[in-house]
Amino acid sequence: MELTTLYRPVGPNELRKIEDSGWKRFPKRLAEQPIFYPVMNEEYAIQIARDWNVPASGSGFVTKFALPADYLKKYTVENVGGPIHNELWVPAEELEDFNDHIVGGIVVTKSFYKE
Template sequence: MPPNTITLYRPVGPKELALIEQSGWKAFPPRLPEQPIFYPVMNEDYAIQIARDWNVPASGSGFVTCFEVDAAYLSRFTEQVVGGSMHRELWVPAEELEEFNQHIHGLIEVTQSFP
């Protein structure tokens, strides 16, 4: 029986999306030195807001990715509310991203794109 999973979302720009594709849609790329935390978000509406309002102005396009992660593994991270009640995310230290990627079940999928 497969483990219980939680659906998470990650808004990304075109460069990060290309790196996800290079992984076979199985992993997020390592963080850059100025990115000490990986921030998956808890709902698609929040991911859409970031992709549309931040990624598009910064890089010309934005994408929302969706993926499943083992629920027992995610219990080690505290959910953070960083604005209104819809602004919920997890803070995964950059040095733990490789381990986080190992707990993704299935493929990372693009659910929304913005020009």
Template sequence: MEKELITLYRPVGPKELKLIEDSGWKRFPKRLMEQPIFYPVMNEEYAIQIARDWNVPASGSGFVTKFELPSSYLKKFQVQNVGGPVHDELWVPAEELEEFNDNIVGEIIVTRSFYPEA
């Protein structure tokens, strides 16, 4: 029986993207001390907003990553709305990120890249 998969997105800057690449496109890096929550988002539109509007000014480029996890695993996390209708995300406590990574099915892929306008 095949598991139902949910597609999630994560906007990242170049440093986080390099760490994802170093993992073989399988894992998100551990959170820093000041990052108690890992927050994947529920749709690409929201991820694009963050990558383009926040990551580019903050770090010179922004990327949207896409990945899948079993819906049965994701049920443990409540969807949080943090603004408008597309601003849905999951809040994964940093101490649960390793287990979250273990549940990723397939690879993390980059769907969009953003750079400063020339």
């Protein structure tokens, strides 16, 4: 089975919920968050965690996880800026199924804190 590695920048509240799941699931989206958007590369995830999450909440984290490439084909890659700014847009109502397809666990690869 071919796997695709994805990244998700998160703040401390979302990280706590991921940890509470046993490092297996991303939490449900809030009503004002209709899309779950994992990103396609670690460089972009670092930008978000460091430049957005840290100022907003005091810390930011990059998570890494994998799903079967065949499963992910149903989602299109959306570019939201420069060459590295590629995301998958997963409708919030599909997040539970998305979580069910995570192979292995979710790991933290980078941590950033307000100085």
